[in-house]
Amino acid sequence: MTATPIRTLPAALDTGMAMVAPALRDTVQHYLCPEMERVAQYHHGWADADGRPTGAWGGKLVRPALALLSARAAGSAPSAGVPAAVAMELVHNFSLLHDDIMDGDTARRGRATAWTLFGVPKAILAGDALLTAATAVLLDSDGAGARSAAVSLMTSTQRMISGQVSDVDFERRDDVTLAECLKMAGDKTGALLSCASSLGADLVGADPMLVGRLGAFGEHVGLAFQLVDDLLGIWGEPERTGKQVGADLRARKKSLPVVKALNAPGSDELAALYFDAEPLTEQQVARVTRLVELAGARDWAEDEAARQIASAQRCLDTAGIEDEVRDDFLEIAAFITGRRF
Amino acid sequence: MTATPIRTLPAALDTGMAMVAPALRDTVQHYLCPEMERVAQYHHGWADADGRPTGAWGGKLVRPALALLSARAAGSAPSAGVPAAVAMELVHNFSLLHDDIMDGDTARRGRATAWTLFGVPKAILAGDALLTAATAVLLDSDGAGARSAAVSLMTSTQRMISGQVSDVDFERRDDVTLAECLKMAGDKTGALLSCASSLGADLVGADPMLVGRLGAFGEHVGLAFQLVDDLLGIWGEPERTGKQVGADLRARKKSLPVVKALNAPGSDELAALYFDAEPLTEQQVARVTRLVELAGARDWAEDEAARQIASAQRCLDTAGIEDEVRDDFLEIAAFITGRRF
Numbered sequence: 001m002t003a004t005p006i007r008t009l010p011a012a013l014d015t016g017m018a019m020v021a022p023a024l025r026d027t028v029q030h031y032l033c034p035e036m037e038r039v040a041q042y043h044h045g046w047a048d049a050d051g052r053p054t055g056a057w058g059g060k061l062v063r064p065a066l067a068l069l070s071a072r073a074a075g076s077a078p079s080a081g082v083p084a085a086v087a088m089e090l091v092h093n094f095s096l097l098h099d100d101i102m103d104g105d106t107a108r109r110g111r112a113t114a115w116t117l118f119g120v121p122k123a124i125l126a127g128d129a130l131l132t133a134a135t136a137v138l139l140d141s142d143g144a145g146a147r148s149a150a151v152s153l154m155t156s157t158q159r160m161i162s163g164q165v166s167d168v169d170f171e172r173r174d175d176v177t178l179a180e181c182l183k184m185a186g187d188k189t190g191a192l193l194s195c196a197s198s199l200g201a202d203l204v205g206a207d208p209m210l211v212g213r214l215g216a217f218g219e220h221v222g223l224a225f226q227l228v229d230d231l232l233g234i235w236g237e238p239e240r241t242g243k244q245v246g247a248d249l250r251a252r253k254k255s256l257p258v259v260k261a262l263n264a265p266g267s268d269e270l271a272a273l274y275f276d277a278e279p280l281t282e283q284q285v286a287r288v289t290r291l292v293e294l295a296g297a298r299d300w301a302e303d304e305a306a307r308q309i310a311s312a313q314r315c316l317d318t319a320g321i322e323d324e325v326r327d328d329f330l331e332i333a334a335f336i337t338g339r340r341f
Numbered sequence: 342m343t344a345t346p347i348r349t350l351p352a353a354l355d356t357g358m359a360m361v362a363p364a365l366r367d368t369v370q371h372y373l374c375p376e377m378e379r380v381a382q383y384h385h386g387w388a389d390a391d392g393r394p395t396g397a398w399g400g401k402l403v404r405p406a407l408a409l410l411s412a413r414a415a416g417s418a419p420s421a422g423v424p425a426a427v428a429m430e431l432v433h434n435f436s437l438l439h440d441d442i443m444d445g446d447t448a449r450r451g452r453a454t455a456w457t458l459f460g461v462p463k464a465i466l467a468g469d470a471l472l473t474a475a476t477a478v479l480l481d482s483d484g485a486g487a488r489s490a491a492v493s494l495m496t497s498t499q500r501m502i503s504g505q506v507s508d509v510d511f512e513r514r515d516d517v518t519l520a521e522c523l524k525m526a527g528d529k530t531g532a533l534l535s536c537a538s539s540l541g542a543d544l545v546g547a548d549p550m551l552v553g554r555l556g557a558f559g560e561h562v563g564l565a566f567q568l569v570d571d572l573l574g575i576w577g578e579p580e581r582t583g584k585q586v587g588a589d590l591r592a593r594k595k596s597l598p599v600v601k602a603l604n605a606p607g608s609d610e611l612a613a614l615y616f617d618a619e620p621l622t623e624q625q626v627a628r629v630t631r632l633v634e635l636a637g638a639r640d641w642a643e644d645e646a647a648r649q650i651a652s653a654q655r656c657l658d659t660a661g662i663e664d665e666v667r668d669d670f671l672e673i674a675a676f677i678t679g680r681r682f
Contacts, residue, residue, distance in 0.1 A: 031499055033502070033503035035503075035506045036502065036506060094469075098465050098466070098469065101461070102465060119509075120442070120443065121505075121509050122506060124439050125505055125506055125509075128468075128472065128498075129499060131469065131473070133495075133499070135491065136492060136495040136499070139491055139492045139495070140492060147487065147488050150476065150480055150491065151480045154477040154480070157469075158372055158374070158470060158477070161377060161473070162377065164466055165376045166376075168460075168462050168466075
């Protein structure tokens with residue numbers, strides 16, 4: 001399979017990986033006790049369950065790459081943003097470790113999840129240790145804005161937690177409004193991408209106006225990403241993303257297009273199918289898909305994603321940053337949303 | 342039942358409660374989303390599971406009281422230590438929320454644990470939210486040493502996590518050394534009491550020498566507390582502490598006296614009983630108790646607790662603090678260890 005051009009790995013991700021990966025490993029070794037380091041190494045993909053190096057890496061380090069770019073946006077060398085980049089990836093992985101326990105997921109990135117190998121207690125503690133290390137690496141750095149950056153990270157983490165709680169609550173509710181669903185997506189996905197896109201600038205002590213613009217860029221990218229992800233969860237693109245057609249419907253996820261359709265006039269048939277206790281048949285999945293589309297929710301989600309992308313772009317255009325940095329930001333945004341900027 | 346004089350509630354705990362309790366509630370409300378606030382309120386004991394006020398309080402706020410004292414030790418008003426006091430209690434409760442899940446405990450302080458009422462996901466997230474809020478409340482304060490204090494809190498939290506991991510590991514090991522066990526106790530109990538005893542001073546920007554002395558005081562008190570707690574877990578004092586005679590032995594806990602005895606010469610009979618897979622009979626519990634005593638481990642633990650208490654006292658004597666503050670510190674130390682200082 002040849003990747004479509006838009007999904008070509010952005011150069012900024014390569015740069016980020018080269019700069020952040022060693023720092024991330026050093027940070028985990030420095031702050032965590034040996035047994036927690038072992039769990040973290042496994043979870044990140046660097047090591048197998050016995051601590052043997054895999055020579056591989058778990059994620060694409062999207063958030064760290066954004067953090068490095070935000071240091072560049074503030075006129076600093078990308079290296080000045082490394083502690084911010086490391087902190088972002090640590091918080092991201094703290095949330096994944098705990099998420100996998102909460103959701104009972106047994107696989108991530110094609111490997112067994114940490115809790116299935118090390119037990120729930122150690123996976124909880126490893127998440128706690130990563131969150132703790134994320135704050136410490138910022139505060140121990142020599143960035144002029146370390147304190148402000150750490151506060152920003154905590155605020156975003158608190159929002160992310162709020163989004164996760166809503167996600168848990170939505171599962172047992174059949175009256176979720178679109179406003180609630182948008183807030184949840186902003187908290188769960190937007191908050192951390194907003195933080196990642198501004199944390200490097202914050203850390204080097206940039207003008208709060210610039211930090212704000214970069215944060216708003218990330219917030220919009222996060223919402224666009226969530227909308228696209230939710231579209232893929234219904235209409236899929238298994239050949240490109242691995243997402244199966246209808247996957248989110250079978251799981252009865254309260255995704256944005258579904259909630260939009262449920263709150264549209266004449267949603268009785270959809271609601272009856274979606275809130276039924278029995279598993280959906282393939283015929284019913286097809287009918288639900290059609291009803292969501294007929295309600296205009298597919299078009300709405302596409303349009304809304306485009307609006308978020310346009311807003312994200314405007315944030316950068318008015319941020320007064322170098323063209324090259326701007327283009328790198330947009331390339332990563334295009335990569336994670338699968339949409340042209 | 343009349344409390345023995347040594348267990349009279351120290352005045353510093355009353356002061357702490359009056360000053361910290363409202364601040365703690367405000368902090369939880371300020372930083373947590375409403376649903377997380379609900380879990381936190383229940384866990385702290387202020388509210389029932391439906392959010393109705395109980396008019397009660399969960400803990401005695403020992404760590405906050407120490408934090409306020411440490412601000413006074415640095416010559417500041419106790420109120421200057423309030424953010425430190427709040428942060429300590431938040432981290433303490435973060436660890437309790439996660440501990441209860443890890444241990445599968447269904448009751449704490451005579452009430453159902455949070456995870457049994459709100460589910461594991463929300464209890465994990467509530468712990469995460471409290472840890473996040475603890476850092477934020479320090480960094481958002483106007484303390485001159487806020488950054489240093491937050492680093493200290495993260496370092497202690499990392500040590501506490503390390504201690505909890507060792508605790509988990511010890512359960513399935515039969516070769517735990519006394520040195521490992523002492524390190525575990527220091528990490529699990531000493532680290533946070535050390536932090537509590539110095540964080541207020543750290544926050545107001547006190548001389549690092551004073552911060553160090555106060556921290557060392559708390560570390561020794563923590564070890565003394567653990568030794569006394571472990572003695573009570575074997576020989577009990579149900580009428581005073583609620584601890585049942587032999588409780589830790591029935592649970593086959595690798596407590597300090599047991600590990601001391603297991604590592605003494607001629608421990609074969611003890612090891613055979615303790616590492617057997619079957620539950621211990623009451624006769625066997627009595628025999629294990631006798632063997633631990635015969636190995637000299639009871640005397641050792643009593644002596645070691647006394648040594649730690651003497652060391653704690655020396656730390657204060659050389660800290661150059663006011664007599665009144667010193668006496669309040671010692672009163673709390675006596676209260677939590679049940680030993681005269």
